[in-house]
Amino acid sequence: MDAAILPTRLVFTDVDETLINCRSMFDFLDFYMSGRHGAAGTARARQVRESLLLQASRGIPREETNRTYFRAWAGERAEDVARWGERWFAERSGSGSFYLACTREALVRHQAGGAAIVLVSGSFLAPLDPIARDVRADHVLCTRPEVRDGELTGRILGAPMVGSGKAAAVRSTMARYPYLDPADCYGYGDHVSDLPMLSAVGHPVVVGPNPDLLARLPTGHRL
Template sequence: MSTDRTVSSAAGRSRPGEPVYLVFSDVDETLIHCKSLLDFLDHYFAERHGSRGRRHAAGVRARLAAATAAGMARDEANALYYRAWRGEPVADVWWAGRRWYADRRATGGFFVDATRAALRRHRADGAELVLVSGSFGAVLDPLAEECAAAHVLCTLPEVVDGVLTGEVVGEPVIGEGKRRAVRALLARHPHVDPADCHAYGDHVSDLPMLLEVGHPTVVGESTDLLERLRAARRMSPA
């Protein structure tokens, strides 16, 4: 089904104040080319703690790489990542996220242009954009503002007395966590039919999210994801 036909059928069912449909987009290597969590890890700890921070970030990367190679599930690796932030002041982290975003945005080649263009078309058609990511607000908030995303579904780091504890609130928004987050948002929009909605992802961990909508798109060439979602539209990230 083309975007135009989707809008035509959905618009007839929507009510005033309701989006025509929702568009769910993964972020890393779907909307932007980099892995935001790792890139921001390097940026923040080098900026705030200098050489000690660079060593800390390198150690976290090494532990994550070893855990992933040993078969650790992606949601568990996501939780392991957040433990690296224990003791950091949340306000400093959030302001650093805006500086990181401005730096990366200014270098060019930051966005996956095909995805960004598709999301713009959806918004012009009356859809609401939803970013769905295992990343966190420090990284995602400025991106959501620039893309005019109506919602951000993401992992929530725990904060006590203004300091990150290294734990997360609830479950990481990875894999089945993405499915549950998408379903919860759809439940808040009862006049939106999931069959009219779109979703974009690049990795097999996005599959639960992609299966929740009528129009999934695979960004890139993930063999695992394409094998499991043969009917999906394919889009090159170049």
């Protein structure tokens, strides 16, 4: 969006399984590790997945599993990860079913009405940047891996973009547009972890069959 043109509203959308039909963090992990490191990388990615599933089964909060995920990237060169992110997007988006059509079409309609699009995700810039360019998003709110001397350290900067972290980032972004009323803004999500973000806007939209999320959003709509 042209900086000289003020948006008519903000539209916040989760990415994984809300805008795209896969979980970018895990799909990209598999893609990168196997492509960059071969069989050893494939095994490494599988171990990370198994560890995260075990944590989830034990009720470990998503904020902590998010941190565990990024520890798996320690030692990788940031420029390599970014380059492979472009390759991942080029391959996956060429399938024709990469985007969830209902959400993609809704964002296009919002943009036609002058809205600014904001991607909000627990994932990170390597897979999200090409998506943001393709959908012409105005902002990307995501988890930020720490980089030192060109390498990912395995730590993150600040809090994971999960749960309450999403809500805080949404409110901070809305504060940059003081003339806009949060009641006029939209949010799209597919999981209960998106509830804090969706509750921060006047028009929450649930993508997909999630009755629990809908039950917690009496004013929400299903897409």
